[in-house]
Amino acid sequence: MIRAMDISTSALVAQRVRLDAVSSNLANMSSIRDEQGRAKPYQARYVVFQADDSVATPHGARGVKVASVETETVEPNYRYQPGHPLAIQDGQWKGYVAYPRVNMTTEFVDAIEATRAYEANVGVLEVSRNMSAATLRILG
Amino acid sequence: MTPILPIGIEARTPLAGIAKPGAPAADAARSFQSFLLESIDHVNSMQADANRAVEQLAIGGDTDMAEALTSIQKADLAFRMMLQVRNKLVQAYQEINQIRI
Numbered sequence A: 001m002i003r004a005m006d007i008s009t010s011a012l013v014a015q016r017v018r019l020d021a022v023s024s025n026l027a028n029m030s031s032i033r034d035e036q037g038r039a040k041p042y043q044a045r046y047v048v049f050q051a052d053d054s055v056a057t058p059h060g061a062r063g064v065k066v067a068s069v070e071t072e073t074v075e076p077n078y079r080y081q082p083g084h085p086l087a088i089q090d091g092q093w094k095g096y097v098a099y100p101r102v103n104m105t106t107e108f109v110d111a112i113e114a115t116r117a118y119e120a121n122v123g124v125l126e127v128s129r130n131m132s133a134a135t136l137r138i139l140g
Numbered sequence B: 001m002t003p004i005l006p007i008g009i010e011a012r013t014p015l016a017g018i019a020k021p022g023a024p025a026a027d028a029a030r031s032f033q034s035f036l037l038e039s040i041d042h043v044n045s046m047q048a049d050a051n052r053a054v055e056q057l058a059i060g061g062d063t064d065m066a067e068a069l070t071s072i073q074k075a076d077l078a079f080r081m082m083l084q085v086r087n088k089l090v091q092a093y094q095e096i097n098q099i100r101i
Helices: A002-027 A104-136 B028-058 B065-097
Strands: A045-056 A062-071 A077-080 A096-099
Touching (some): A002 A062, A002 B065, B028 B065
Antiparallel strands (some): A045 A062, A077 A096
């Protein structure tokens, strides 16, 4: 039963990381420089989950862990701002500034999904806690 | 992801540590004592884990709130389990103590 609590907790941690990715994507929806300061628009991050063998019951139930954080590769959102210091100097997009293409709708749907999944796992946690408390009544 | 295996009767092996009723228990007293000490030790380490997690949470360390709260809950559960066993032991002791010779 304590293992079940560990599994639910691993899901809580994983959904938390997913929400972190959403907040990163929304925070950087206008970032036109990357972490190194280069003029590259931010690309959205997506968290990939994986069943976790290190949090498991002998009967095959598995916890979850973050397998990787993937960076999207989409065409940036070009806006015509010729006076901008980071405007593209030559080529097809001369005079345009590359902005990140973060889809706010997708991000919010993801946030709601993560929140609901979090709540569901808190519910499971509560059920296993109640079950353990009920079991203790055997000796009571 | 591997599917959750059906929990069959055959998967439930009989508990190794618990002797069948009526079977001679050669070193039952010693093993029960070590079992008790081990569980107290285990409960203690769980409490220490919970303490550490809360401390990390308070100083803004690398601990998720859910992890800290779950470790508190686990420590509480283990402690209450131990408390129940202790209550049962004391109860049995008092029952025996009241036997008039």
